Amino acid sequence: MIDHPLRLDPDALDPAFALARRHVDEGAAPFTILAVATSAGLIRAEAVPGPRAPRVTVDAVCLLASITKPVVALGVMQLVADGRLRLADEIDRHVPEFSRPGKPRVTAWHLLSHTSGLPDFELAEIAASRPDHDAMVRRACEAQLAFAPGTRFEYCSLSFDLLAELITRIAGEPYPAYLRRRILEPLRMTSTTFDPFDGLRARMAPVLSSGVPGAIEPEVPREQRLAELRHLVSMALPGGGLWSSAADLVRMGRAMLRGGELDGARILPPAYVALMTREQTVGGLGAADDPIRASHHALGWAKPDPRTDPASPAAFGHSGATGTRLWIDPLHDLVVVYLTGAQGFPLRLIDEAVQAVYAALR
Numbered sequence: 001m002i003d004h005p006l007r008l009d010p011d012a013l014d015p016a017f018a019l020a021r022r023h024v025d026e027g028a029a030p031f032t033i034l035a036v037a038t039s040a041g042l043i044r045a046e047a048v049p050g051p052r053a054p055r056v057t058v059d060a061v062c063l064l065a066s067i068t069k070p071v072v073a074l075g076v077m078q079l080v081a082d083g084r085l086r087l088a089d090e091i092d093r094h095v096p097e098f099s100r101p102g103k104p105r106v107t108a109w110h111l112l113s114h115t116s117g118l119p120d121f122e123l124a125e126i127a128a129s130r131p132d133h134d135a136m137v138r139r140a141c142e143a144q145l146a147f148a149p150g151t152r153f154e155y156c157s158l159s160f161d162l163l164a165e166l167i168t169r170i171a172g173e174p175y176p177a178y179l180r181r182r183i184l185e186p187l188r189m190t191s192t193t194f195d196p197f198d199g200l201r202a203r204m205a206p207v208l209s210s211g212v213p214g215a216i217e218p219e220v221p222r223e224q225r226l227a228e229l230r231h232l233v234s235m236a237l238p239g240g241g242l243w244s245s246a247a248d249l250v251r252m253g254r255a256m257l258r259g260g261e262l263d264g265a266r267i268l269p270p271a272y273v274a275l276m277t278r279e280q281t282v283g284g285l286g287a288a289d290d291p292i293r294a295s296h297h298a299l300g301w302a303k304p305d306p307r308t309d310p311a312s313p314a315a316f317g318h319s320g321a322t323g324t325r326l327w328i329d330p331l332h333d334l335v336v337v338y339l340t341g342a343q344g345f346p347l348r349l350i351d352e353a354v355q356a357v358y359a360a361l362r
Contacts, residue, residue: 007362010044016356017046023349024050029323029340030208031056035246036357037335039257045246053206053341060205061196061243062339065320068242072160073112073300074268075167075179081272084170091162094169098141110149111159112299113280117145120156130231136161153286153295157239164238176236186265187255189248194236196243207322207341246337253328253335277316279303310358325350332361
């Protein structure tokens with residue numbers, strides 16, 4: 001691990017935290033939680049409750065949505081580091097029913113890099129059909145590929161149902177149990193779970209939107225709200241079902257800054273941290289007609305656009321559709337966590353807050 005001098009004055013972060021407050025004051029977010037840390041520890045964390053979420057505090061447990069993906073990806077990379085899986089392994093080696101006559105070769109690397117060709121699902125459809133994990137795996141196995149694997153980037157949550165199934169079959173235990181045993185418990189992420197009703201219900205933050213499982217408008221009757229949330233929890237979506245707190249995400253970010261280790265617990269060897277956070281969508285895989293809109297992705301993590309983002313090339317992170325982000329920058333020794341409960345929250349507003357944090361670096 002590289003030692004970094006402390007370059008973050010908590011008071012210098014005032015503009016970033018003022019932006020998070022403005023997002024609530026202007027009605028864009030029901031609440032916000034912003035936390036900033038370095039590899040050495042937390043610098044500052046604050047919650048801003050709003051009229052629609054007046055009881056949210058800084059230790060609230062929020063639906064992470066797609067920040068679930070890098071947690072699952074970490075579990076997969078642990079199997080790679082353990083020698084139990086190769087990134088070049090074809091999926092049907094471990095999930096035989098994925099094989100179909102004439103189906104192109106799809107590997108674990110393709111799934112992690114969003115280059116598999118698997119078609120994604122519509123959340124509204126999933127909300128209506130209410131599949132379980134086994135049904136999602138069958139859906140992935142039966143799907144026809146939209147393009148040849150490895151020829152382009154197309155973001156796909158369904159890939160993570162297959163990756164979670166790889167964990168289950170190779171590790172010999174359900175993927176939620178594996179993730180808890182190998183990642184969450186070693187990092188003491190005690191507020192991170194697929195089921196916040198089990199012990200964390202009092203700290204659950206609301207999810208205020210509509211059209212997806214568990215996304216609730218304030219006027220929905222309490223019984224219906226609970227039923228929808230319980231269904232979302234029962235799915236344990238590996239592409240978007242984890243709930244967590246800012247403090248837990250900070251711990252995960254700090255472990256990644258420290259090459260896969262925190263407080264004596266190692267979740268991944270440094271070489272594999274470097275591998276999974278290295279940009280993979282090079283050579284045109286993430287290309288777009290407008291280069292500014294090109295996709296930059298590692299293995300389970302997003303990467304910054306070097307033309308428009310103040311982050312270093314070493315940075316990585318992930319956002320979620322519920323207005324969440326975990327951002328990690330090893331060069332600047334920085335972890336930023338932004339949480340809200342607004343389904344479809346504009347990413348540009350999170351960008352504003354993160355960029356304000358970068359402006360505070362000295």
